[in-house]
Amino acid sequence: MVRFENVGMRYGAGREVLRDITMRLMAGGFYFLTGPSGAGKSSLLKLIYLAERPSRGLISLFGRDLATTPRQAFPALRRRIGVVFQDFRLIPHLSALDNVALPLRVAGHRDDRIHDNVAELLRWVGLAEEIDARPATLSGGQQQRVAIARAVVSKPSLLLADEPTGNVDDHIAARLLRLFEELNRQGTTIVVATHNESLIQRFRHTRLHLENGELTVVAPPAREATGLTRAALAAGDEEPT
């Protein structure tokens, strides 16, 4: 699903924030992306959701080499990716419902079909009473759930969450992770960037650890790196179709 080969990235003429990243994320996998602040987690996610271009190396997304993919094809690739931004990035003048509906509108879905689906999704994340509320009137946790609903509303193949548990207590963070696991069971590949060590220990998934711009892959603590996980770690393997 996602393949990096010797990827390096720098902002402008600055130092490389990512160096020689080689990794492969398999379809249906669940990954934690960890590392200290400034290690390059957000930069790595930005490369995956096509907000930045690498300064060197090759990135392949959904089987397409990005170096040879025309820019016009990027929107269609982005629509297959759901992103929960660290700062949520909700549109302030839109209601919760319209924020969540945005990916569907962008994809050209009809308005009359959008409303019911989005309202149902907001009920699922516990915001049935808040569908007309503007982001400014919602609590941090509620805004986060709107952001998650927006990320999953179009049933993406890949979900990226940048520090989604940063602003919530452990209980809500655990609920959030269970929600992601549920999506993962339905086939969505999940990448969660987090600092929360207790969650990483509790939810045993493959860990991609970034430190000083370099990536190491750590198998889940109490689970053999077999099957899907082992395949995820193996560089150079062909992706399942």
Place this chain on the structure above:
Amino acid sequence: MIARASRRRRRLDLPTDGDGSGRFLPWIIGLMVYLAALALAGMMALQGTVERWDRALAGTLTVQLPASAGDELDAALALLRATPGVERAEPLDQAANAALLERWLGPGLAAGELRLPRLIDLRVDPARAIDPEALAKRLAAVAPNARLDDHRRWLDRLLDVALAIQVVAAAIVALVAGAAVMSIVFATRTGLAIHQGTVEVLHLIGARDTFIATQFQWPALRLGLRGGLIGLVPALLTLVALGQAAGAAPASGIAALPELTLAPWHWAILLLLPVVAGITALATARVTVLRSLARMP
């Protein structure tokens, strides 16, 4: 119906109408449209006048003889009337000559008070081309003091002046259009900066550049149309007032000036200016947004 309208409004994901980026744009466009309308009106009126002069002088020639010409007048008349293509050749009497000078010298000019040259008014068939030079040579043979004037020389000079004025007016229209386009580019870039966060989110969730450009182009169209109307109304009032002032001016003061009037289709062109302003604003905003977005990954 209301629900449908409400849904349609929600499609506009950027509140560009109320962000202040285009607050002064209608007034700027209005000023541009006002200037463009006056320049265009002047251009079109002058073109109409030139065409009228050209039409009026087509097929007319004048032969001028000294006041003392007697036999030469008769000989010239005989030659002209015998020339194929000449429909009419009539000498102007002293009273007609005096009438021609009345607008400059005033009424009451007595015949014989001035020794005016004798004029022969020639009407030729426009379909049959008469070579003025050949005719002048033949005329010189029978009336050496006769001078044939086909009005071409002063008409050509007049056409040159008119063309120069039209070029200046066209340049003014082009400059005004350029200034309006720059204003729209500036306002659109300001809007993009104001809504940068939203634009980035739309971009990252998979919106095509054209989808984002649409959010800016329709508000720009509305601002352009509004600005066009703001400029057109005073421009029309100005033109009407100028027309009335010209009509009310004393005849002796402006009698030598050409009559500057607008044809119905000229007015139609002026009425289209707000639409042109709107479409220009729409296209400019769209291109500006697309070019800005092209710099994003």
